[in-house]
Amino acid sequence: MSITVPSADPATGEGLGEQAWIEVIQKMDEVYNDLLQYEVALEEKNAALEESHQFIESVLTSxxxxxxxxxxxxxxxxVNSSLLHFSGKSAQELEKTPVFDLFADEIERARAREVFARFGxxxxxxCEFFLRAGDGSTVPVSMNCTPRVSQTGKLMGMVVTGxxxxxxxxxxxxxxxxxxxxKRTQGQLLHAEKMVSLGRLVAGVAHELNNPISFVLGNVLSLQRYASRLESYLGAVHATSVADDAALIELRQSLRIDxxxxxxPLLIDGMIEGAERTRDIVDALKRFSAVDxxxxxxxxxxDVIERSVRWVVQSASARFAVDVDLPPDLRCSGSSGQLQQVVMNLVQNACDATLHVGDARLVIRxxxxxxxxxxxxSDNGPGIPAENLGRLFEPFFTTKPVGQGTGLGLSISYGIVERHRGKLSAANRPEGGAEFILALPVESN
Structure with a gap:
């Protein structure tokens, strides 16, 4: 703002009047007030700028x-403090140095130059690169690069984050x-729930089977006694009264009475053995369901393994060889019947799995x-499909054809082994075939 000061009148030679000086002073006051306002506004802008600068600094530091x-x-x-901490260098050491010096080696530097030039x-x-950390190690860093431009759109550089x-x-x-x-916990909970449901079902089945099996076994034992008496009676009759009766002798021979x-006796013994085995199975089901x-x-x-192998091999429909290699006197605490049920189930499953193998074989070590x-x-069968490994011990899960398997054998065996404080697991052998591992706490003599 300019101030025009009236000059002296050249004609009269008189100086400035009082009114003119008052106007000059007023103009000077106005200029001074404007300067004060400008100074206040400038200080406010400087304070706001400093506050913005501190805010940006705090953000970059955080x-x-x-x-x-x-x-x-x-x-x-x-750079921000994160890079200083990562690189182990100060801001003065990094200033004016090429950003590509931060990369791990020449290969990474060449790759970074090519990527940044192409997509700058x-x-x-x-984009993942390897950078050299302050301790000398190479660290994979996921990096982003954004071009930095001026208000007119001119490229000023780039901003790199990682x-x-x-x-x-x-x-x-x-x-x-x-x-x-x-997932494992959920599977265990689901398995436990299935086992509880299975226990209730098995308890009912065992109770329903127990009565007719007891009835059959009792009748067979009575039949065994009756057969012995009849045999003695017929022998006595044949020896005394009909020794010379040729027709009766011929009838006895034609009917193959002898x-x-x-x-x-062999038939009755087989029936008794089958009924007793069925009774043992029912007892095992009752123990599984916590009834007994x-x-x-x-x-x-x-002894348990020897009996189990003998029973399965004798009843096998095809040739099935079992090799047993055990230390002497293996002992554990538990139920002999239940553990025999587990072993028989494992041996029977190996027999079924190797049914179509030429040299079917099971090795027990x-x-x-x-x-x-x-x-x-360890058997030499086709092994267990990978998708079935996690479901082997689920109740009612079976890979056998309909009518040949219930899917209860392994699940019941798993529960028995758990109650004996042991573990039953399955896997495939690298050379082929399936492998079941039964682990139990040992008992010394």
């Missing part, structure tokens, strides 16, 4: 990701582990270590 501001030549202009205008998004991928991978692994643990009398509780006893597993005995059942 950012956990790496932040680098570069010029058009790729030289570092500004569009920007680079989530996040170490190792932390993300560790977080992902932890999340994956938690997810797997949750062969019937010879076969009858038996006191633990000292069980010799060598045993070992003792750290207070635990292990029995390994």
């Amino acid at each position: 950012i956990s990701d790496i932040l680098i501001v570069c010029d058009r030549q790729g030289s570092i202009i500004e 205008r569009e920007g680079v998004h989530d 996040r170490p991928v190792g932390e993300l991978r560790r977080a992902y692994q932890a999340l994956r582990q938690a997810h797997d643990d949750l 062969r019937i009398l010879a076969d009858m 509780k038996t006191l633990p006893e000292l069980v010799c597993l060598n 045993g070992s003792v270590a750290s207070g635990q005995l292990s029995l390994i059942f």
